[in-house]
Amino acid sequence: MEVKDFWKIKTEKEFEELTWKTFNFQYKFNKIYNSFCKLIDITPEKISKINEIPFLPISLFKSKKVISSKNHSYDKIFKSSMTTGNSPSIHYVKELKDYKKSYQNCFSLFYGPPKNYAILAILPFYQSDSSLVYMAKDLIKSTKKNESGFYLDEFENLYKSLIRLEKKGQKTILLGVSHALLSFAKKFTSELKNTIIMETGGMKGKREELTRKELHEKLVKSFKVEKIHSEYGMTELLSQAYSNGNGLYKTPPWMRIYIRENEDPFTESNLNQTGGINIIDLANRYSCSFIETEDMGKVNSDGSFEIIGRIDNSEIRGCNLMVL
Numbered sequence: 001m002e003v004k005d006f007w008k009i010k011t012e013k014e015f016e017e018l019t020w021k022t023f024n025f026q027y028k029f030n031k032i033y034n035s036f037c038k039l040i041d042i043t044p045e046k047i048s049k050i051n052e053i054p055f056l057p058i059s060l061f062k063s064k065k066v067i068s069s070k071n072h073s074y075d076k077i078f079k080s081s082m083t084t085g086n087s088p089s090i091h092y093v094k095e096l097k098d099y100k101k102s103y104q105n106c107f108s109l110f111y112g113p114p115k116n117y118a119i120l121a122i123l124p125f126y127q128s129d130s131s132l133v134y135m136a137k138d139l140i141k142s143t144k145k146n147e148s149g150f151y152l153d154e155f156e157n158l159y160k161s162l163i164r165l166e167k168k169g170q171k172t173i174l175l176g177v178s179h180a181l182l183s184f185a186k187k188f189t190s191e192l193k194n195t196i197i198m199e200t201g202g203m204k205g206k207r208e209e210l211t212r213k214e215l216h217e218k219l220v221k222s223f224k225v226e227k228i229h230s231e232y233g234m235t236e237l238l239s240q241a242y243s244n245g246n247g248l249y250k251t252p253p254w255m256r257i258y259i260r261e262n263e264d265p266f267t268e269s270n271l272n273q274t275g276g277i278n279i280i281d282l283a284n285r286y287s288c289s290f291i292e293t294e295d296m297g298k299v300n301s302d303g304s305f306e307i308i309g310r311i312d313n314s315e316i317r318g319c320n321l322m323v324l
Helices: 003-008 012-029 031-039 058-062 096-111 131-143 155-168 178-187 212-223
Strands: 076-079 090-093 118-122 172-176 195-199 229-232 241-243 255-260 275-281 290-299 305-310
Touching: 003 012, 003 096, 012 031, 058 090, 058 290, 076 131, 090 096, 096 131, 096 241, 118 131, 118 155, 118 178, 155 172, 155 178, 155 195, 172 178, 178 195, 178 212, 195 212, 255 290
Parallel strands: 118 172, 172 195, 195 229
Antiparallel strands: 076 090, 229 241, 255 275, 275 290, 290 305
């Protein structure tokens, strides 16, 4: 299996094989990653286990051009939203088809074909450089439903579309940043039997901070649904994890979550222990597939993981200031 076929991974053996191929390729052709590995005295010859592969601090996407290639050409630039005074993370995507293969196959893996749904999004600036917005726009187009689309702050039209879809019995996904969903729920409440409410995170800087549990409780009460789904992704990645409730996320076969100890970022934590989140994303073949994030979480014995919060002193990030 070639590195470009990451989305075809089905077994642990295939994942490990492509992980090593990807590491060797990025060590050779990614100047930033190569320099980081040498700085901590790691070479391919010195490691034999996947959890020994170095994870690049995500903050370097703010100041460096992280590309794994002989040349630095790219199809697309994605930028993170940012708070005042902070610099955005920039992801140079050499081949946009990698991102499309990742999110299309990932969505279908967890929810089935997009064409089975109407997808309504409370997301910002759909012509922006947001990777989340780009993904949502393409999935919306795939549904071929009249009601599918971006509603921004058009809450009355959104409510009418949801009710119309409910009456049709149409399976629907309402996708939104957390504070936008809360704002909508405050103005319009309804029992949604055929609609999945999916939050993408994003509270800091807009409203009083809520835990994910508190957020979900409010949304469950407003929309009279059994549970709230979640999407976990970021500008620096080309893959997403999804939760179908209770804050438990699962990854596609080409993505893995590892937990590092807080005191020692080069040491992996045990299962069910809280620590910093490291991510292997093999869709990132032309940037960096090994990312040390600024999120806190834990991995469970069944492979699912939870997001606990942000590491102290890390910058506020995400699609949280993009709307309303």
